[in-house]
Every structure is written in C-alpha cells, then in structure tokens.
Amino acid sequence: MQALNIVWLRNDLRCYDNAVLSSAVEDAARTGAAVLALFIATPETWQLHDMAPIKQDLIRRRVVQLQQEIATLNIPLLAVEGSSYQQVSTVFAALCRQYQLKVFVQAEYELREQQRDAAVEQLVLAQDGQFICFDTQCLMPPGTIRTQQGDIYKVFTPFKRTWLAKLKEQGVHCYARPKALPAANLQLALPALPALKNGDNSSAQWPVTEAQVLELMRAFCREKVQDYHKARDFPAIDGTSKLSAYLALGVVSPAQCVARLQLEAADSWQQDKSGAEVWLSELIWREFYKHILVAYPQLIKHQPFQADTAAIRWNNNPSLFQAWCDGMTGYPIVDAAMRQLNQTGWMHNRLRMITAGFLVKDLHIDWRLGERYFMSKLIDGDFAANNGGWQWAASTGTDAAPYFRIFNPLSQSEKFDPQGDFIRLYVPQLSKLQGKALHWPHALGGVKGYPAPVVDHAVARKQTLALFAEVKKPG
Structure with missing residues (x-):
C-alpha cells in the first residue's frame, strides 16, 4: 500500500512557518511518500459555533488562494465541502482504505474539535497509520507557562513576565517555506463530497494571499508599531495591526509576528510601555486566554471563570438587547461601534470593551448573549x-x-473619540453636531431620527453594584 502524508489544514492556512506542512514534506523527502493537503469545510458545525458569515467567506477565499500557493510545492490541496465534523471521519476512512497514512495536524483546543481529532486518530491508528500532532497555535503552548509551584497562572501580569523570560531563553523559531517535492500522481477514491463552495464575497475588503498578509504584518511592525501605545485606543485612527482575522485563521503565526517585531523594533520591543512592547503584550494576552481555556475546559461550556458570578440575576430584557445589537441605544459611541460591527464584521478593541461593558453593566444582560452575538458577526472570531x-x-x-x-x-x-470623527462615520444622524453635543445629543432635547437613551447610566451603575454585591456576599 502506497504511503501518503496528509497535511490536514484547519487554523493554519499558510505555507511559511507551518510545522505541519514542513514536517510532512521533510518526512516525504526522506521516505518517498506522496503528500496531500486536505481541507474539509463543515458549515453545519460552523453554524453551531456561531461562526460569522464573513469569517466563513474569508476561510473559503483563503483556501482557494492556498490551493494555488501550495501547488507550487507540487502538493495538491483537496478542498471539499462536508457538512459537520462527522463527515471528516468519513473522508479519512476512505483514505485509510487506499493508503498507508501519516496524518500531520496542528492541535486545536476547543471541545468538539478535540473530539473530532480523537475520532480521526483512532481511525488512522486502527489501520496502522500515524497521527502526528503539533501544538503550534501559540508561541508558548498551553501548559508550558507555569508558576514556580507548577500551577497555571490566573493573572495576566505574572503570566506575561514568565512568558517573556521563556522567550528570552528559547528565542523564536519560524519554519522556512518547504522546498518543492517531485510531482506525484495521486488517484483518490473519496466519498461523493462536492468541491469547496465559493463564499458570498462579504470579506472582499480583506486580502487573502500569503504575501499580502505578511506584508501587512511587516509594514505594521516597520511603520506603525512605534506609535501603537498612543494610537491604539482611538477608533478614528488607523493605529492597530488589523491582523486578528489572519491570526484566527492561521494565515500568519504568532511566531512570525514576534520575530518580525524583534527585527523591526530591535531597540524598543523590551522597553516598558513602548508601542512595540504594548503590541507584544496584546499577542501575549491572546496566548494567555488560550492557556486558560485549556486549563479550564468548563469555559467551553460557557461557564463563568468566577463560579459565584453564575448566580447573578441578569435582567435580559429582549428589547434592550435588540437595541444594543442594532446600535440604537441612544449612546452614540456604543451605537457607532455596534454599527461598525454589523456593517464591516470588525470592531476596534477599545470599542469592544465599551460595548461589552455597556451590555453587561448598563443593560444588565448576560455576557453570554453578547459573546455569542460578537461571534456571529466578527471576521476575527x-x-x-x-x-x-x-x-x-x-x-x-x-x-x-x-x-x-x-x-x-x-x-x-x-x-477616545474627542472630535467625534468615528461617531460621525457610523451615526450620520449626528454628523452636524459639534463638541459635547455630539457625544450626548440628548442635552439639546435629542436629534430627529436618533433614539433617546434606553437607560440612565448613573441609575444602571447602582443596580450593577447591587447585582454583584448580592452574589459576592460572604457565605
């Protein structure tokens, strides 16, 4: 039976710094095995996970582009349309009947993904194949950053300190783009799954070639990162990297970002509160949350990390929630932010904090409803x-x-929007207002076509304190 190395692509849609691809190619060069890259779309499962349509579209556009990029290595990328994770096992079962498989994958941390991978691994091993998993989603894999007592960090600052010490100790290693293999003629007899469908092109504003994405990352580190600490909180300024969608899909890796940052900002990335150091902190926050997720799998089931807060009696008023979703709360910065999300599939990070805080602490709506709504809209979910x-x-x-x-x-x-430039962009009803009136038009008696405030912030604040005090009482 012919040996076949499968590069099973999921959230690692790149050729550069791809441990899975590089290792499969290196093994094939040594053993003479053929190599096949495989991507299986699972829109029913994506729907179950509240994946935004714009993110689904970006995935589809990226996979089509990756087919061309990986073809230059003489590796075919088979991209098929499944429905759910159950169909993944069907594809691998068919391949096991035809080839001696070595499956190369990058680890995923969520519950259903782990169950899917365990099922495929069991199937491959039962046919005397191999299932080789690389934990490369993070620069420092979950479990590798621990306290001196061997525990998981629950607070970011000491986690960051240990993360940076480990970075200094081991450095950053990025895999080179693999060298092309001899062309192989693969005859595949697979289940009757259609080829990957085209998306709705809703992500058309986001480039998808690997070269374009790498240039975005390099240009940010070269030209913008020095001002990141000053510009990042102002949504009217183009001061952030806009790489989050590509990190989520694995078009670029954390290691590539850190390596480029060290190269372009060699003198400042270790300087406290410099732009480069603050951006590095954001990358470390991203890893911190993945470490927490692996250590506390109850989070996958939408449980709060602080168990006592599960007893909070949220109001969950459906009309207030709808007003928040639609950007019709009467609070201009909140409404502009929600309209940006609804119209573009992306939201500035400062605005994510403002809108989330408003939903929970002004409207007293369960954070899980907001978390789900964000996932259903965000291109970088x-x-x-x-x-x-x-x-x-x-x-x-x-x-x-x-x-x-x-x-x-x-x-x-x-x-954070002192001139109101961001608000004007997304709330045109207020575009003629100036100064304080733009931020709070209700002082003038309101503006035609713009809603009155749905809550009084001062009253809501007191109610929030009471809600939390109730569950935080000793005993």
Missing part, C-alpha cells in the same frame, strides 16, 4: 479571545476588571 474579553468586561473571568469599575460610556466617548 476566536473562542478563547472572545470569551476572555467578554468575561473580562463582565467581571466574571480571570484577571477581570473589578465589578465596581464601570465604564462611563459618555466619558469614554469624549476621551
């Missing part, structure tokens, strides 16, 4: 980062904002 961010904002998570620290949406608006 990533379970660990989204869950971590929402639990931070809701004061239910690890290292969360204390519950008595409550964003005032008006002061946030005046501080």
